[in-house]
Amino acid sequence: MTLIRSAAISTRLAFQMPWRRRQVKQMCRDGKAPMSVLFYHRVADSVPNPWTISNREFERQVDYCREHFELISLEEVQHRLESGHSPRPTATFTFDDGYAENCAFALPLLIRHRIPCTYFVTTANVRTGEPFEHDVRRNAPLPINTVEQLRAAADAGIEMGLHTANHVDFNQVRSIDHLQREIVDAKADLESMLDRPVRYLAVPFGMPEQMRPAVLQTARDCGLIGICSAYGAYNLIGDDSFHIRRFHGDPEFNRFRNWLTFDNRKNIRRPDLPTSDILDDSDDETPEVTYEECLST
Template sequence: MQLLRSLAISTRLAIQTPWRRRQLKRMSDQGQAPISVLFYHRVADEPINPWTISKRDFERQVDYCREHFELISLQEVQRRLDTGHSPRPAVSFTFDDGYSENCEFALPLMIRHRIPCTYFVTTENVRHGHPFEHDLRLGHPLPINTVEQIKAAADSGIEIGLHTANHVDFNRVHTIEELNQEIVEAKNNLEEMIDRPVRYLAVPFGLPQQMRPAVIETARQCGLKGICSAYGAYNLIGDDSFHIRRFHGDPQFNRLRNWLTYDERKNRRRPTLPDQDVLNIEPELAAKIRHPELAFS
């Protein structure tokens, strides 16, 4: 099934590539080139979970992006959205969770090629070295980045971002105290670890149901510069620059190319986020969403 799907994508790409190139040129000439933000988790040659990509496949993707796109930071993503001018298709690299093995190959590759990169870590796992629950459920606990590793990465030019304190599912958060613990306190703790400001939050799971107004407002109020989703979408002129949209750095190269060459069908299908927090929340939290000035009183 996977082989048939890959073949179908390859065939579609071969047919559509000339048209997509013309479309990208037209968008670029208008200063509206799409901006793609990729997210990865673990780069290693033992793919014992679905969110691992091999070193060879990762380097192939990096080389492809270096050849065909401008590689930019999240700050530059936001600047282009804010100014309403994106002259060339661009890519930004990000990582989620904080796997120790990324320090062996992926991050040195980023540093060696001077590729802007944001590396999101879950602070309590880093602080205590506890493996992630999602790996424990698979029966494969994996080593987590240490404080020393993320500090060294930051000193080498990697931007360290926040992935909450406990890799929380915000769809299950119902109190302002837990929201503050996972974002505000975790941000402060991470800044102490790396001795630098923390500017960005990547929401665990990153689906529309986790991208709640309460989460976004808390991130704004505590001084974060942006918040990243992970449900698969481009960043286009006219989008809110505080919400940075990302899609997976798929190990299947054809699927990644399909995204990066700008698939208009995917853009038409991207979900919209609710402008009200209609999920189950306590009255106290609802009041602080309606009146943000109360959030940290």
């Protein structure tokens, strides 16, 4: 079924490519070229799961982006959104969670090619070394980045960002104290570990229901300069630069190319975010979003 789906995507992409290219050329002439921000979790050849991509496939995607896009940082994405000028299509690399294996191949590859990258980690897992609950549930616990690994990557030019303290689902958070612990206290904790400022937050799961007004406001209030979602969208001139939109670096190459080849129909379909919010001291009982649901967007 995967091969059939991949072939169908490839055929559709080939048919639509001339139209999409004309569309992007016009956007470039207008200074409104799309900015794509990719997110990954784990690059490794062992213990495959829906949030792991192989070393070979990751390198293939990096090479594709180097050939077809200007590779820029999150800060430059924000600068172009704020200036109202984006002269050419761009791609930006980010990682979520903090898997130790990323230090074996993925991060050295990006560092070697001087490709900007922001690497988001959950502070509690880094502090304790405990594996992520979503891996434990699959009976496949995986090693977590150490503080020493993160410091070494930061020294080599990788920007470190926050992915909350406990990989929390913000759709379950009902109290102000809980929100503060997961963002404000976790930011201070990560800064103390790294001995450098932390500027960005990637919201775990990153779907519209997690991108609540209270989450964005708390991030602003504690000095973060940007917050990343993960529900699948481009960054376009006119968008709020504080909210950086991302899509998954899909291990299936045709799906990956399909997302990176700008299609305005995806932009038209992107969801609205919540506009109202209530925080109190009630229990957090909303069911958690699964990784599979997040990556299926």
